[in-house]
Amino acid sequence: MSLTAATTSTTGTAATITRIPGPPGLPLVGSLLDLTRRPLRTYLDARRDYGDVVRFAAGPPGLRAEFYAVFSPEGAHQVLGSEAANFRKDNSFYDELRTSLGNGLLTSQDGDYHRQRRLIQPLFTRRRVDGYAEAVGQECAVLADRWRVVPGGVVDVAEEMSRFALRTVSRILFGADVEAAVRVVHHSFPVLGEFVLERGFAPVKVPRGWPTPANRRAAGAQRDLYAVCDRIIAERAVRRAAGVADSAGPDDLLELLTRARGEDGERLDAAELRDQVLIFLLAGHETTATSLAFALFLLAKHPEQRRRAREEADAVLAGRAPVAADLEALPYLTQVLKEAMRLYPAASQMGRRSVAESVIDGYVVPAGAQVILAPWVTHRHPDHWEQPDRFDPDRFLPEREKERHRYAWYPFGGGPRACIGQHFSMLESVLALGALLRDFDFEAVDRGVRLGQGITLQVRSPMRVRLTPRG
């Protein structure tokens, strides 16, 4: 249903709508506050009220920035997949992200991007990723040892999973122990995330060099993160100079990047190396942590699904550390994780800018448009999901998955810029979920959580569960 009269015209054979409907917003700022303070609620309401393509205007009259949100699976397919070349990472969010986190694999484009992807891809082949399972198992054991002695047995799963995922990815990609940096990383990424989101929607941006409180906070967070990355790189250089072998192997990410040569035969300089480390610290830990935390929390709240998950974990992982081959033997846990990612996709929104005019779901989206995709909304789209708010891992039974549009569920994005860490993340999360369910009983202490939006989905209130060691 559309609340705004749409203007219809005919180009070629298909009828297209040139005036895209959307909320009027407030007289002075349009939809700016809704988009920055409660984007997910705003998108959900917009789809319900205006349909699958919605136009938002943000900012004061005369200075309004326009955004086009696309909610249908077919629209997501077009933007990320079939017409990916027309939708570039030139939008205001990626521009801001690039300024905050540098030109790494997530943010780069064109020649830089292709060189980086060729260089880094070998670390993410199936075989290579399967080799990371041992480190995942060891990190699970470290976590379980810590949990067994937690006073009162209550832990915050969002914090715990964040630490676990950060330790795991740093160990695998950088051969580094980041325990000392956990606090810095957890504080700094959310600060930068909010800053990027605010500026991404802002119709007029205060120059970053001006000493406003927001600029100063963001600059401080960036400095702290740079220091973490520089330390990781420096420690490796010291170990290399001393001839000490690394636990992550001789060709982990840091090693590949250090040896890499550009087209001109030059090495990556210190800043380029740091950009990649920073991007992988962000992309490789926050997202996996969120998915895993929600999977555990949902199971803690749903006894029947927990029982099924635990039976599977007990049958497959009894008395031993998980290995990569276990992934196939844990189909129910995989379903649980997919359902957690449906309800709480860590990349709950992503953006692009169109190069040329295109027609999406019958709407004409102009050239140069800022396009927003929101898995948060598509994953709850009532045309594609029955009772979308219900936690039901059986939605991901293979026969039911086959019937669904490929982009009805796309937590890892899609097309040529789909997530490089997808298989690693699934392996890590499913094995960790299995090992933790085998070792502990979980019961939710908090009933709900408050969510926020930064670069990724943020948990802004305690997410506690009570643990009881088993066996």
Ligand code: HEM
């Ligand atoms: C549940 C876990 C994860 C989720 C939900 C997730 C989500 C995503 C999404 C949606 C994109 C595409 C962004 C866009 O198109 O604008 C992406 C790209 C990317 N992800 Fe992930 N990710 C996860 C785990 C990981 C891990 C574990 C790593 C690395 C170890 C990683 C590294 C990256 C990188 C480097 C890119 C850019 C790839 C490219 O453009 O070639 N991600 N991720």
